[in-house]
Amino acid sequence: MDVNDAHDVTQAQAGDELAFRRLVERHSRGVFQLAFRLTGSEPDAEDIVQETFLKAFRELRRFEARSSFRTWIHRVAVNCAYDLLRQRPRYKAESLDAADKDGAQGGGIEPEADGASRPDRLAFGAEVQGRVRTALELLTPTERTAFVLRHFEGRSLEEIGETLGLHTGATKHSIFRAVQKMRRALAPFVGPAVGIGNEGLEPGCSAGL
């Protein structure tokens, strides 16, 4: 654990409010980024940030320094966000159809050859971003949380499973389903998944597992 965090946690657990304030100021941005990735909504992310630190203040005495304070506060944030996600109505595939009606163009995502931005490229980029946001809304709370923790936070399968109350197999499966849904949603921009392996044998392939 960060030396400053370790010191401030000890002080805060002893009742030093200024020490807790330092923890809040040091970790707020990270918690906000995580909350935003989990919810896709700035207002929701702001609410989660507040709720996270209020909950952390009440439960700080239970923090035993087996993990870093950052890991712990992020876990509190994930639990808050997860509860919120479960209460939300979920988007279904029709949302993607609506996005398509806005004129999503096909074609691949290729690196800009000369590095310069052009208006059409910027518009295309905005379209892709909108599609990604919509695709994230298609995920179940479990899938979204598992995906965000694995993809953006780099948490291990065991940590994610512990956070979500799942064993490794179910955690892997949740991440896989999330990625699978993202691939299908972004296929108009990225190209369809080849998916040969899901259909079984394919002639001409001389290597296999």
Place this chain on the structure above:
Amino acid sequence: MNHLTEEQLVLYHYGDAAESAGTASIEEHLHACAACEADLMNLRRTLSAVDAVPVPDRGDGYGSEVWARIQPSLDRRSDPWWHPLQALFVPRRLVFAGGVFVLMVAAFVAGRFVPALQPAPPDGQAGGAPAANPQLAAVEQQQVRERILLIAVGDHLERSQVALVELVNNPAGSHVDISDERQRARELVSENRLYRQTALTTGEQAIASVLDDLERVLVEIANSPARMSKADFEKMRTRIEQQGIIFKVRVFGEYVREGRVPSPVDARVRG
């Protein structure tokens, strides 16, 4: 020869492949198979697009703003110690708690009478069969197969539990769209039938019984309309909760994941 599955590619991308086919064998396949390599690149392009979505930046003063918002609330007294217990005294939860108690007793009784599957400690007494005994080897191979089956069933029960929990937690508007849940239930039904029949064949009656109960629920979900009225959805949710199937699946999932195998030396084998 089989190509890599999408799941293998995802696991490989995140460095989690060691637990399945193994990173080395996946890499070997990717070097030799242009199609799978192309699929991996497609996957990575997708995830790059996800990475490109910006996160609103909060400036250096953000932490102070958060503190200013929460500080007044920190002065409130904590909730009294008995506050969380209030949530338990809700009639529906008391009925559920009663059902949970019955199931815990049933699980305990099942655990007492289902054959213990832990390998017996080495028997130091004379009369033990030599390790080279082919009958012993066959029994041990059978135990390995059963262990693999238990792991697969444990994973299936956990995936089913997740699917059921997400279904019952679906917030019900005037209409409820369960098309995703229905599709998942259909996939789980196919697996469930395979595991149930295998459990019956191997004499695991307790597991077969749970899978039978689970299958009934999954079939109901799979055969439900994709779009349900709130009233119909609430009826289905109530039926699922009253059966206690989620708890039952969780208990038995934990049970099979403990991975007990039959006693390795049967009296007949010792001779």
